[in-house]
Amino acid sequence: MNLSSCALALGLVVFSGAVLAGERPHLVKVADLPKWWVVAHADDAQVPPNGKNLTAPTCAAVSFRINRGGAIGDVKLEKIVPEGDLSQVAVSSIRALHYVAAAQNVGKDPVYTYQILLFNAPDVKANPGLFAEKQRIYDQCKLEDFKLPASLM
Template sequence: MNTMSRRFGQALVLALATVAAAPLLAQSQARMVGPEQIQNYWIMLNTKVDADIPNSGRNMTAPGCVAVSFMIGSDGVPQNVTVRKVVPQSDLDRVATSVVSNFRYGPSLKNNTHEPINTYFIVPFNLPADPAQRQSITNACKLPGFDQA
């Protein structure tokens, strides 16, 4: 009898561990979605965000961009916020991380299951007025592998 209750206990622990790990596994295998396709899954709720901006640093006034990858979790909050590319090299990476960390999302009408996605955002800094120059700078921050919508 003692062996049977021990096996039942082990099976129960295994079942509970599997149920608890399922959301983590689902988030780690989240779909990779490019910035142009985010609105098919999540809608940004912020109209503006605050950022921590240093008083001085390297290339702070140069035109550039920072690509920040992150996962929009099932609660609409960015997770695993990571700087992936800084063009040109500057001290604006922490500013970009701060900006993206403050984003908040609500699910789109198509995303009624609140499916987490991996994506990225390009934070532009000091861009010139000329649209072609702006595009050239932000193109340098595009990340490959995020166009699987």
């Protein structure tokens, strides 16, 4: 291989890496995420031994990007109700996820989405009459105006 061929090959590798690194993810609604990516496994989240509102019924909305390989990035706590140290657990829980592409996501396209996590919510399997209360807690963390951050456009 001559010098100009090496330079061309190196240029293509650098260019393709730059394109992939700057690739704009699809904005995906919470309900549509399983059409794109599914959880392969989750590592343990980090839970503080004590703190503020650790036992209160809580919802947390955490946004994140799923890259082509299923790795998580750009994790951000968007909202937590009520405020407290479960925010650390919410972010840690999302960072602990590992995804694989869904059958429809043949190109393993990256996405930007969010999840709502519930902590200390009523157990509706044990008491179906508490469904409305669990839904009320969940609804507090819906992000109606969720969009791609400028850094990912």
